[in-house]
Amino acid sequence: MREHRAHLRQRRRLHAVEPELIVVLGATAGKALLGSSFRVTQVRGTVLEEEIHGRWERLVPTVHPSAVLRAEDRDGAYRGLVTDLEVAARVLA
Numbered sequence: 016m017r018e019h020r021a022h023l024r025q026r027r028r029l030h031a032v033e034p035e036l037i038v039v040l041g042a043t044a045g046k047a048l049l050g051s052s053f054r055v056t057q058v059r060g061t062v063l064e065e066e067i068h069g070r071w072e073r074l075v076p077t078v079h080p081s082a083v084l085r086a087e088d089r090d091g092a093y094r095g096l097v098t099d100l101e102v103a104a105r106v107l108a
Contacts, residue, residue, distance in 0.1 A: 040078075
């Protein structure tokens, strides 16, 4: 029941905002939107078109910014995040 209410809130928010693009920050957000099989490492930095709550949405998945802080190679992780966000910026340009 609780999960169903969360699903309804998410649907109302997306329909109210009607985003041009959703930047999916991390695996938890991706799984909430796209299901448990979502793997951010497999699709990060790409433009996805997925049906979410009966509406087609464009998404750009990337790692959560906190993952950069936890990474052993922070510089590389930061560059990867910035590159993914540049993909999102080009979509919106």
